[in-house]
Amino acid sequence: MSKTVARSRLGILAVFGALLLGACGGPEKPKPTPLEQPAPSAVQLQRLWSHRMDRFAYPLTPRVVGGRVLVADSQGQLAALELASGQVAWQANAGVPVAAGVGSDGRWSAVVSRNNELIVFEQGREIWRRRLPSATVTAPLVAGERVFVYASDRSVHAFDAVNGGKLWTLQRPGDPLTLAHPGILMPMGDTLLVGQGSRLAAVDPLRGTPRWEVTVASPRGVNEVERLADLVGPAARDGRTVCVRAYQLAVGCIDAATGSLLWSRNTGGTAGVALEGQRLYGVDAHDRVTARARGNGEVLWSTERFRFRGLTAPAVAGELLVVGDEQGYVHLLASRDGQPLGRLELGSALAAPPLVAGQTLLLATRDGSVHAYRLP
Numbered sequence: 617m618s619k620t621v622a623r624s625r626l627g628i629l630a631v632f633g634a635l636l637l638g639a640c641g642g643p644e645k646p647k648p649t650p651l652e653q654p655a656p657s658a659v660q661l662q663r664l665w666s667h668r669m670d671r672f673a674y675p676l677t678p679r680v681v682g683g684r685v686l687v688a689d690s691q692g693q694l695a696a697l698e699l700a701s702g703q704v705a706w707q708a709n710a711g712v713p714v715a716a717g718v719g720s721d722g723r724w725s726a727v728v729s730r731n732n733e734l735i736v737f738e739q740g741r742e743i744w745r746r747r748l749p750s751a752t753v754t755a756p757l758v759a760g761e762r763v764f765v766y767a768s769d770r771s772v773h774a775f776d777a778v779n780g781g782k783l784w785t786l787q788r789p790g791d792p793l794t795l796a797h798p799g800i801l802m803p804m805g806d807t808l809l810v811g812q813g814s815r816l817a818a819v820d821p822l823r824g825t826p827r828w829e830v831t832v833a834s835p836r837g838v839n840e841v842e843r844l845a846d847l848v849g850p851a852a853r854d855g856r857t858v859c860v861r862a863y864q865l866a867v868g869c870i871d872a873a874t875g876s877l878l879w880s881r882n883t884g885g886t887a888g889v890a891l892e893g894q895r896l897y898g899v900d901a902h903d904r905v906t907a908r909a910r911g912n913g914e915v916l917w918s919t920e921r922f923r924f925r926g927l928t929a930p931a932v933a934g935e936l937l938v939v940g941d942e943q944g945y946v947h948l949l950a951s952r953d954g955q956p957l958g959r960l961e962l963g964s965a966l967a968a969p970p971l972v973a974g975q976t977l978l979l980a981t982r983d984g985s986v987h988a989y990r991l992p
Contacts, residue, residue, distance in 0.1 A: 665702030
């Protein structure tokens with residue numbers, strides 16, 4: 617296999633081991649679909665507050681817990697902002713550039729540095745840091761007085777949140793080629809859900825032992841690059857249903873209570889999915905926005921208005937679907953049929969998918985700004 621691979625829009629392919637595959641050029645990218653003029657104005661959002669930090673490099677993602685927004689910029693500055701007002705509750709400095717974060721349960725907050733250190737803070741005060749055996753771009757998960765890390769080599773590590781003691785490691789065999797793209801690491805009751813290649817696995821968080829695993833898509837191709845089908849974040853959960861995307865291959869939904877696959881549909885794409893009510897929303901490889909039936913995956917509607925605009929994963933809040941693009945616009949669509957309702961011009965592209973917290977929409981842009989808007 618050649619030692620060069622194509623750079624994708626949302627993630628770069630990397631080999632963790634003796635080789636690091638470089639990037640190479642490909643065919644010229646198609647021009648973004650022009651936006652409708654004038655902008656739709658059926659929905660206009662009120663900006664509540666904005667907060668400025670250093671730049672946010674993908675995949676740094678804000679976290680909302682306990683009425684606060686936890687953010688970390690690429691240079692290692694952390695902040696806890698009051699969701700209602702944007703006021704700073706506490707600030708901290710990791711002292712090194714950050715590659716993944718933030719994970720938090722409201723008391724402890726965790727990030728991973730670019731030199732593979734897991735750094736944990738308690739209310740803004742650093743309490744410990746530990747060297748990880750491999751890189752990660754997935755935000756740590758803090759839950760049950762433990763800090764969980766999903767590394768880019770698909771290994772999972774658990775640490776004691778109080779003192780950083782190593783509790784367990786789960787390492788599954790697999791292909792050496794992996795995605796430098798946020799994976800799946802999320803809680804569900806007393807179970808840890810983890811993406812393991814093209815499988816979603818349920819893991820005992822106390823012992824690190826698997827409980828069940830479900831294959832969402834079957835990798836196919838003649839080499840390691842073509843067979844990549846890792847589950848990419850964000851995943852979507854509603855009740856016992858968890859829906860995920862397998863990189864460039866499929867979307868599917870799983871009954872996480874029984875560990876059974878409900879359905880899987882072949883479709884390209886590299887961005888995560890959103891779920892609310894009876895609809896699952898996603899963006900494919902050509903930036904078509906599509907809604908599928910939660911029960912069987914059948915297409916309910918699809919729009920090509922934003923093809924090749926470099927869309928983020930969507931977020932949904934009732935009748936409103938929100939998605940950002942590479943040109944610094946955030947598009948507001950009707951979740952029932954995909955019709956445009958309005959758009960925001962932020963001047964900088966989103967660094968993470970839109971985040972909905974109650975009646976508040978949070979948007980983190982690459983220039984280091986966090987904006988909060990009131991949802992209708």
